[in-house]
Amino acid sequence: MQFGISLLPDVEPETRSPVDYYRDVLAMSRLAEELGYSHVKMTEHYLMGYGGYCPSPLNFLSAVAAQTSRIRLFTGCILPVFHHPVKLASYTAMVDAISDGRLDVGFARAYLPYEFETFGVPMDTNRERFESTIETVIKLWTEENVSAETPFFSFRDATTLPRPTQAPHPPVYLSAVRTPESFTRIGELGHGLMITPSGIELNAEQVHRYREAFNAHHGDSGKKPTVVASLPLYVAETDAEAARIADPYLREYLRVWIKSTDSWDNATSKDYPSYTGLSRYLRTLTPGTCASRAAPSSAHPSASPSACAATWRPSRAST
Amino acid sequence: MQFGISLLPDVEPETRSPVDYYRDVLAMSRLAEELGYSHVKMTEHYLMGYGGYCPSPLNFLSAVAAQTSRIRLFTGCILPVFHHPVKLASYTAMVDAISDGRLDVGFARAYLPYEFETFGVPMDTNRERFESTIETVIKLWTEENVSAETPFFSFRDATTLPRPTQAPHPPVYLSAVRTPESFTRIGELGHGLMITPSGIELNAEQVHRYREAFNAHHGDSGKKPTVVASLPLYVAETDAEAARIADPYLREYLRVWIKSTDSWDNATSKDYPSYTGLSRYLRTLTPGTCASRAAPSSAHPSASPSACAATWRPSRAST
Numbered sequence: 001m002q003f004g005i006s007l008l009p010d011v012e013p014e015t016r017s018p019v020d021y022y023r024d025v026l027a028m029s030r031l032a033e034e035l036g037y038s039h040v041k042m043t044e045h046y047l048m049g050y051g052g053y054c055p056s057p058l059n060f061l062s063a064v065a066a067q068t069s070r071i072r073l074f075t076g077c078i079l080p081v082f083h084h085p086v087k088l089a090s091y092t093a094m095v096d097a098i099s100d101g102r103l104d105v106g107f108a109r110a111y112l113p114y115e116f117e118t119f120g121v122p123m124d125t126n127r128e129r130f131e132s133t134i135e136t137v138i139k140l141w142t143e144e145n146v147s148a149e150t151p152f153f154s155f156r157d158a159t160t161l162p163r164p165t166q167a168p169h170p171p172v173y174l175s176a177v178r179t180p181e182s183f184t185r186i187g188e189l190g191h192g193l194m195i196t197p198s199g200i201e202l203n204a205e206q207v208h209r210y211r212e213a214f215n216a217h218h219g220d221s222g223k224k225p226t227v228v229a230s231l232p233l234y235v236a237e238t239d240a241e242a243a244r245i246a247d248p249y250l251r252e253y254l255r256v257w258i259k260s261t262d263s264w265d266n267a268t269s270k271d272y273p274s275y276t277g278l279s280r281y282l283r284t285l286t287p288g289t290c291a292s293r294a295a296p297s298s299a300h301p302s303a304s305p306s307a308c309a310a311t312w313r314p315s316r317a318s319t
Numbered sequence: 320m321q322f323g324i325s326l327l328p329d330v331e332p333e334t335r336s337p338v339d340y341y342r343d344v345l346a347m348s349r350l351a352e353e354l355g356y357s358h359v360k361m362t363e364h365y366l367m368g369y370g371g372y373c374p375s376p377l378n379f380l381s382a383v384a385a386q387t388s389r390i391r392l393f394t395g396c397i398l399p400v401f402h403h404p405v406k407l408a409s410y411t412a413m414v415d416a417i418s419d420g421r422l423d424v425g426f427a428r429a430y431l432p433y434e435f436e437t438f439g440v441p442m443d444t445n446r447e448r449f450e451s452t453i454e455t456v457i458k459l460w461t462e463e464n465v466s467a468e469t470p471f472f473s474f475r476d477a478t479t480l481p482r483p484t485q486a487p488h489p490p491v492y493l494s495a496v497r498t499p500e501s502f503t504r505i506g507e508l509g510h511g512l513m514i515t516p517s518g519i520e521l522n523a524e525q526v527h528r529y530r531e532a533f534n535a536h537h538g539d540s541g542k543k544p545t546v547v548a549s550l551p552l553y554v555a556e557t558d559a560e561a562a563r564i565a566d567p568y569l570r571e572y573l574r575v576w577i578k579s580t581d582s583w584d585n586a587t588s589k590d591y592p593s594y595t596g597l598s599r600y601l602r603t604l605t606p607g608t609c610a611s612r613a614a615p616s617s618a619h620p621s622a623s624p625s626a627c628a629a630t631w632r633p634s635r636a637s638t
Binding site for chain 1: 384414
């Protein structure tokens with residue numbers, strides 16, 4: 001098992017300037033490399049405090065690449081439905097080159113109605129757009145003179161530059177949240193799986209589905225299933241001390257996250273059957289409940305070192 | 320007058336790996352800062368050796384920002400017609416933050432048919448798309464809750480994050496090539512002007528048009544017209560020595576450039592009346608003729624130091 005840092009800005013102009021934010025996360029990234037962490041992960045969002053300070057994880061990771069030499073750079077996640085595959089294939093390959101082959105590419109489906117509305121992308125065809133964009137990006141990374149004809153984009157004879165540095169292409173991870181079929185599908189496609197744990201039993205069952213499907217379809221390929229789990233974790237001498245320090249940050253994160261999901265109050269989408277009213281559900285969370293969901297075998301994700309290690313053992317067994 | 324370095328990759332997989340290319344241009348950028356140059360400029364292109372190694376100048380400049388502290392970062396140019404204004408406003412503001420306010424944003428209209436075809440953007444409405452995208456980006460940088468309703472994009476109540484670091488926003492430059500009205504228009508809009516000199520008399524007349532229009536519309540604002548000129552320049556002890564060293568590079572640049580403009584052989588566009596057959600014109604150029612166009616008051620753009628200084632004086636007077 002490896003450990004990395006996972007960033008998703010929850011700052012707003014009122015709480016922190018962009019210059020201060022980037023100075024801090026670049027310093028954290030350099031420190032993470034010094035301390036032997038495996039990766040820096042950064043995600044893509046727009047327009048709201050929730051993730052909005054990082055609309056381009058690739059811009060950020062390019063800066064990290066320039067200040068580090070070993071740590072891997074992880075997009076967690078890029079939202080491919082908002083991008084043309086020729087751009088995605090080219091931009092990722094560029095950061096793969098700048099980092100000398102240290103890029104991992106995580107993709108997620110996107111789920112915030114105001115992002116879809118702003119970019120004029122319909123939510124209801126999102127699953128199909130998601131899969132065909134990723135499939136085309138991989139084709140562009142690995143083949144030349146690629147043509148595509150889809151309802152979402154179409155082009156002929158494209159050979160993207162630069163070509164990827166990693167062979168055959170940067171590792172690909174897809175995120176899944178709840179739908180069991182998503183976990184199976186990611187295994188069938190042979191990609192890595194990204195999860196945000198919300199209950200260890202649920203994860204174990206889902207991760208099992210993924211591994212079964214992966215091995216059934218790619219067991220002979222030499223590739224191995226890989227699971228990346230992101231969760232809030234603060235290590236202190238005691239659980240109480242950890243909670244005292246970490247809870248205000250978790251509370252602020254929840255506040256900013258809930259604000260972004262208010263756009264689900266009056267939105268419906270057949271591709272997102274359980275999302276309407278999402279913020280009403282999130283409003284029931286507290287740092288404590290959030291914590292027990294994140295690391296249920298410990299009292300709190302902000303755990304003492306021993307509780308922390310105990311929390312992590314089950315994950316280790318399942319990844 | 321200030322001097323910077325202007326990059327446009329002319330490498331292909333057969334001639335140079337992306338890792339080597341980026342290692343070199345990042346080292347050049349650090350050196351440029353050490354030597355007191357004013358800026359590093361990098362441009363956006365796709366799919367061909369001509370510029371194709373840098374589909375995202377912002378990704379590159381973010382890496383430069385992370386390795387430097389004073390030199391300014393210049394997109395020369397971003398092609399706004401291939402981007403959603405919410406992304407452009409957000410991504411540029413992000414690099415503005417990472418660099419602590421060192422970003423200059425140059426925009427160009429794009430002119431390569433295969434780029435338009437691949438992204439499904441029609442060339443014939445390009446001028447209108449160009450202007451409305453830039454106008455909207457500036458609005459997004461300077462206002463909150465911005466709505467836009469155009470044939471090219473439409474959205475409501477968007478407040479982009481991060482907000483720009485420079486006030487009121489990063490300086491904007493637009494490129495112009497030949498059409499006299501373009502120079503007037505850029506002056507009217509009050510932006511900086513980017514040119515690629517192709518004859519000093521033509522430049523002087525065009526720059527004059529720009530300055531007149533700028534002063535007529537913005538003379539009272541305190542803003543000043545600014546001209547950025549990019550041209551190949553190699554300094555050696557003698558002109559002959561400079562030509563001996565630089566000509567092979569200019570020849571290779573011409574070869575790669577001509578290859579990219581072959582797509583104009585059978586293309587026509589009312590927005591680009593004089594471009595059909597462009598590569599046939601470029602094929603008549605040699606490093607020598609290219610040189611005389613770039614720096615006509617010297618024998619060669621690859622000039623001795625004294626010839627070089629002489630070449631630059633007229634530009635100084637006109638900028």
